[in-house]
Amino acid sequence: VQLVQSEAELRNPGTSVKISCKAFGYNFIGYYIEWVRQIPGQGLEWMGRHDPEDGAADYVREFGDRVLFTRDTSTSTAYMELFNLRTDDTAVYYCARAGWGDWGQGTQVTVSS
Numbered sequence: 001v002q003l004v005q006s007e008a009e010l011r012n013p014g015t016s017v018k019i020s021c022k023a024f025g026y027n028f029i030g031y032y033i034e035w036v037r038q039i040p041g042q043g044l045e046w047m048g049r050h051d052p053e054d055g056a057a058d059y060v061r062e063f064g065d066r067v068l069f070t071r072d073t074s075t076s077t078a079y080m081e082l083f084n085l086r087t088d089d090t091a092v093y094y095c096a097r098a099g100w101g102d103w104g105q106g107t108q109v110t111v112s113s
Contacts (some may be wrong), residue, residue, distance in 0.1 A: 002025055013086055023077070033097065035047040
């Protein structure tokens with residue numbers, strides 16, 4: 001099992017970023033994908049999860065409507081898009097296969113003007 005994420009991103013405040021997470025080695029639609037981030041100097045922050053089979057998603061309330069989880073079942077790829085970026089969104093973002101301890105390698109997102 002492997003989850004491969006997209007490369008690091010640098011964004012200006014107010015813009016958006018979309019991170020991909022491509023799954024290998026298991027039935028992609030059989031397991032929820034979770035998204036977690038780690039802000040420098042802080043612990044892990046769970047952002048939510050989505051069901052690749054039907055696209056249903058649960059989002060952490062703190063993100064409001066700034067985050068969107070999508071997926072492409074034809075390529076076994078999950079996506080997390082974060083809108084209206086702020087400097088305090090600078091973090092390493094991870095996807096994970098829920099409940100199985102399989103994590104992507106992380107994607108550094110830096111928000112700076």
